[in-house]
Amino acid sequence: DVVGGGVDALLLAKVALQYGPTDGVPELKAQIVKLLREEEGINASPNNILTTTASQQALDIVGRTFIDPSDPVLVELPSYIGGLQVFNSYGAKLMGIKADDHGMLIDDLEAKLSKLRQEEEHYKFVYIVPDFQNPSGVTLTGERRRELIKLSERYNVLLIEDSPYRQVRFEGEAPPMLYKLDSTHNVISLFTFSKTLAPGLRLGFILADERIIQKMAILKQSLDLCTSSLNQLLAAEFLKSGIMREHIAGVKSLYRARKDAMLEALERYMPEGVTWTRPEGGLFLWVRLPEHMNADELFFEAIKENVAYVIGSAFHCDGGGQNTMRLNFSYPT
Amino acid sequence: DVVGGGVDALLLAKVALQYGPTDGVPELKAQIVKLLREEEGINASPNNILTTTASQQALDIVGRTFIDPSDPVLVELPSYIGGLQVFNSYGAKLMGIKADDHGMLIDDLEAKLSKLRQEEEHYKFVYIVPDFQNPSGVTLTGERRRELIKLSERYNVLLIEDSPYRQVRFEGEAPPMLYKLDSTHNVISLFTFSKTLAPGLRLGFILADERIIQKMAILKQSLDLCTSSLNQLLAAEFLKSGIMREHIAGVKSLYRARKDAMLEALERYMPEGVTWTRPEGGLFLWVRLPEHMNADELFFEAIKENVAYVIGSAFHCDGGGQNTMRLNFSYPT
Structure with a gap:
């Protein structure tokens, strides 16, 4: 009866039912920092994290922050339908990048970026699901990840790393996250607890450079003020307890x-x-x-x-x- | 220990932690229908209701559904700052309507609407907080409510009735809700449980014509798929139990x-x-x-x-x- 006990304790703490900070409840952020360090070797600070109402809101925040109508957005062929719909809703001009059983073809991406640069198009980001992609199930290789990071620097393009399934690896070895490989603050990573805890909690987070997180937190304020404190404290408890x-x-x-x-x-x-x-x-x-x-x-x-x-x-x-x-x-x- | 017990029971039901329908969990909608009938004499169907991640998301949904850049939006002087910010974020041209200690001045609203109509401006809605307004604390009188409804028909303009405080009346008699007075589907009412249950639940709802609710539910899908089932079931339990x-x-x-x-x-x-x-x-x-x-x-x-x-x-x-x-x-x- 850990859940029932947890909720009572949290309610007593009188935090769960109040407004929380827009960028996230500190108890959950602390657990996320720990998780990132232990599981991914990523050294993040709470200021690199914005908790969201699951990853669908994270995608909406990305779209609203970066897309002006008719901006090109580069996506895999195939790509996650929920992402495509959000980017379309902000008027993005979607450009497909070819992929095979080892993920996105970096050469094809470079050809497209080079063309966009010549045409002086206002490209902003590449959207990629590098681990067990929805829909293809494919994982981007470590080598391609390093090439992708180099490209992002050369073309000054953001990489949106959407990673809802990464924790659900049942064989083989995980290549490092794009966020981990990046040293120029070009990667924004989206996480969700929908696959690892429960979809009904509606809980996820964005990991990015502090200045980007600050900008996104201001936007989130107008979207829903903050994500449920109750659910954030429950998740913190689930992480802490090993559940x-x-x-x-x-x-x-x-x-x-x-x-x-x-x-x-x-x-x-x-x-x-x-x-x-x-x-x-x-x-x-x-x-x-x-x-x-x-x-x-x-x-x-x-x-x-x-x-x-x-x-x-x-x-x-x-x-x-x-x-x-x-x-x-x-x-x- | 109703809360702890309630949560356990809900978890057992295995609904609380799963994805729910975008328009809202049926158990909560049923309680809302009952609440509207008993407290406001409003006969709504579950199809008139969209549960939201509190009223901030309801405002965002209204803004995104109805505002194109440079559309005029009519608001009270003064008006709720959270609403003004959302409408601004969608590029609305805000027009202030004078108000006194009995709420919005209907004559001033009519003058503005008449001018907009002459100029063939694309006005869509009047935003109003009729009960204990934030910030003024003023309540719109019953007589003005009826005049407002007539105006909305004459000028074919939607009324956004934002009502976060209505349940917190400690003296005097409540004039009817605008939604109740309306017979032409011109009123969209926004509710929240932040003041009546707990802000930390992040729970509210929109009450409107079925066709509007359907359109908004499609939009909500791209915003956050659905509001937390756990929190919706908790709220349903709180309503049902009399808490x-x-x-x-x-x-x-x-x-x-x-x-x-x-x-x-x-x-x-x-x-x-x-x-x-x-x-x-x-x-x-x-x-x-x-x-x-x-x-x-x-x-x-x-x-x-x-x-x-x-x-x-x-x-x-x-x-x-x-x-x-x-x-x-x-x-x-």
Whole structure:
């Protein structure tokens, strides 16, 4: 009964139900600083952190802070649909960067950045989900991460590192976070507790240079004043008590088994010419049908009874991807 | 120990920590429908309600839904600073409407609306805090409410009724809500549980025509997907159990005593020519110095030790109000 006990104690403290600081409750920020140091080797100060009403609000804050109508925004092909929708809502001109099973193609990004620079376009940021990407399940390699950081310096472009699944790695070794590799304050990282604690808490945070955090905190004030103090203190308690670590361990072993089962089913049932990604974590994998094929009735027949899928074109800002689909292996079969 | 017990029960229900519907958790909506019927005689359906991350998000949703840059928005003189800031952030051209101790001057509003119509300006809404206004403490009379509703029909202008303090009435009789008087779906009402339950819950709701609610729910999805299910279920529990009613009763008697003490102090210490409002509820009252006076050192000397104040000009979109100030009588002296 840790939760019930925790809530009572917190209520007694008379903090949980009051307005909190816009940038976040200090108790939670302290736990986040600790988490970043222990898990990622990142030395952050509380001033580098803005707690948010989960990562959807973080994306909205990024969009509203940086996008003026018709600004180019560079995104992966495919990319997270929630991000694309937010950037579209602020009038961004989305430009797709090619990706393979090791993440974004850095050469293609450089070609696009170089063209934008020649055209004197007002580009601001590259949006990337480097770990177990939604939708593809792909992780950007360490080498490409270093190249990406160099590019961000050369072209003076911000990198938005959206990292909701990073803690849910069930095999292989994690390359360092982009934020960790960056030494020029070009990286803004978005985190959420939706996958590691509970979506219903609506809790996440932004990690960035102090001046950016200050600017975003002023904006957040007009969005919702502050994120629920009660939920922030609950999360701080979950982090402190080790409940989060236990919870993640359980999630990992469950998802790993489901991923393996799905890969096995794909091996068994997929016809020649169909390929798929082999994620080392997260929730999703990505299936590519032969180029000439479209979402085919027979194909869906074969899998529709035990997997959830989304048509891949929904994740392509360029209208492509008709022969692809996202499978979610985290659902029970 | 209702809270601790409630939380445990809710957690067991396994709803509290999951994603909820963007428009709000059904259990809370049902309680809101009941509250509106019992307290305000308003017959709403759950489809008329969008739960929000408190009223600041409701204001942001209103701004983003209705304001295009340079649209005129009509506000009271003075008006709530949080509203003014949001509307400014969307590029609104704020137009001040005069008000007295009985609220907005309907004639002045009509003159402004008539001028805007002649100039073919794209006006969309009037923003008004009709009950114990922040900052003035003034309540719009029943008669003016009816005139306002007629104007909104004649000029086809939406009324944004921001009502965070209405439940905190400690004397006198409440005129009906604008939403209740309206029969043409021209009123959008904003509520919060910050004053009646706890600010830390970050919980409020918007009451409006179903089509408007649908549009706003789509927008809210890109803002934060949904408001915390945990907090919504807690609030539903507080409403159902009668805790909220008890809590409000306590707040009322406390604030009434503090308001009376402040009025008494003003009577005793204020020099000739200074006037103030006599609120029947809420948190604030409004002091007017003689026209030629400005925020004066000596004046502040007299009161600075036991009252909190904000300079009145901050609440005026037209740069006026230098001789006014807002006092908050809810703070302990």
